[in-house]
Amino acid sequence: MMTQTGEDGALVFFKAQHRAFLDAIKGKRDIIPALMSLACSSFDGNVEIQAQGQPDIACHKGCATCCTIRVVATAPEVLMAARYIRHTKPAFAKQHIDLLQRLNEADTATRNLAELERVALRRRCPFISQGVCVIYPVRPLACRGHASHNKKACVDAAASRLDSIPFSMPHMMVRSLVQNAMQSALRNSGLAWAVYELNHALVIALSDECSESDWVAGSDVFADARIADIDPNEMASVFDSISAA
Numbered sequence: 209m210m211t212q213t214g215e216d217g218a219l220v221f222f223k224a225q226h227r228a229f230l231d232a233i234k235g236k237r238d239i240i241p242a243l244m245s246l247a248c249s250s251f252d253g254n255v256e257i258q259a260q261g262q263p264d265i266a267c268h269k270g271c272a273t274c275c276t277i278r279v280v281a282t283a284p285e286v287l288m289a290a291r292y293i294r295h296t297k298p299a300f301a302k303q304h305i306d307l308l309q310r311l312n313e314a315d316t317a318t319r320n321l322a323e324l325e326r327v328a329l330r331r332r333c334p335f336i337s338q339g340v341c342v343i344y345p346v347r348p349l350a351c352r353g354h355a356s357h358n359k360k361a362c363v364d365a366a367a368s369r370l371d372s373i374p375f376s377m378p379h380m381m382v383r384s385l386v387q388n389a390m391q392s393a394l395r396n397s398g399l400a401w402a403v404y405e406l407n408h409a410l411v412i413a414l415s416d417e418c419s420e421s422d423w424v425a426g427s428d429v430f431a432d433a434r435i436a437d438i439d440p441n442e443m444a445s446v447f448d449s450i451s452a453a
C-alpha cells in the first residue's frame with residue numbers, strides 16, 4: 209500500500225508494485241488473470257487510501273457521459289477483456305446484443321484517430337448498453353482512473369461547452385503508477401509492454417485464437433494498435449532510471 213506521500217512515496221510504491229508484478233509473471237501458469245487481479249486490487253485499495261478527505265466522486269452506475277474517449281490499455285488488459293467477451297458473448301446474444309459487431313463497427317469508425325479527434329467524434333464506446341458498461345468487471349485501468357468530482361462538468365465538456373473536468377487526482381496518479389509498474393515488469397520479463405487503442409487491439413485479440421499464447425511467448429501481437437503519441441524509448445529510459453534510483 210502507498211502509505212507515504214509525495215515523490216518518495218510514489219517511487220517506493222512503484223518499485224514495490226514492479227516487484228509484485230514480476231512475481232506474478234514468474235509464479236503463475238496463467239499470468240493474464242494473475243496480473244489483472246493484482247493490478248485491480250492494487251488500484252482499488254490504494255485509491256481508497258489516497259482519496260481520503262477528497263471531495264466525493266460523481267461517477268455512478270448508469271452514467272456513461274465520458275465513455276466517448278479513446279481508451280488505451282496494456283496487453284494483459286486487452287487479453288482479459290477478450291476472454292470476458294468470448295465468455296459472455298452467448299449470454300449477450302440472447303439479449304440481442306452482438307458485442308463483436310458493435311466492436312467492429314466502432315473500430316472502423318475510430319481506428320487511428322488521435323485523442324482529440326476521437327473526443328470530437330463523440331462516438332460512444334461499443335461496450336455501453338442502456339447506459340451501463342457491459343465489460344465493467346474487466347474494464348481497463350484507464351477507465352477506472354477516469355473519475356470526476358462533478359457530473360455537470362462532464363456533461364458540459366461532452367457537449368463542448370467546457371474545456372476542463374475536475375478529475376480525481378488520486379485516481380489518475382494511482383492508475384498511472386500501477387499501469388506503469390506493470391509495463392515495467394512486462395518489459396523486464398521480455399513481454400510486449402506498450403499501450404494500445406482498446407477497440408483495435410480487441411479486434412486483433414478476438415480474431416486470432418493464438419493471440420494470447422503468442423503474446424505470452426513474447427510476440428507484440430497488438431503492434432498495429434500501438435498508441436503513436438507515447439514514445440517507448442522515453443518510457444523505457446524513465447523505467448531504467450527509476451530502477452537505478
Ligand code: SF4
Nearest residue numbers: 275333335336341351
Ligand atoms: S470500457 Fe466501459 S468504462 Fe471504459 S469507456 Fe467503454 S463503456 Fe466506458
